[in-house]
Amino acid sequence: MLIRIARNPLTSKPKCVKIDVLFDGTLGDRQTGPVSFELKPDAKPSHSRAFPVPPIHIKTLKKGSHTLVELAVLKRQPSSE
Secondary structure (H helix, E strand, O other), X not given: OEEEEEEOOOOOOEEEXXXXXXXXXXXXXXXXXXXXXXXXXXXXXXXXXXXXXXXXHHHHHHHXXXXXXXXXXXXXXXXXX
């Protein structure tokens, strides 16, 4: 639970507001109802070209993807390297 200090727009006095932590850095299920959305009738799927990762960011990207593999969010694909 976090406590945030907010200003009341009518009185300009600060007040404490309790807020739940949505993202604590771990994986889990968010308890919500079903989510749905409607597409426009003329909507078409699209694909964008992949772009190269700048060399300065490769180490960070590999560290992050390794973490996701350890958490079983991603599955290692040796043939894609």
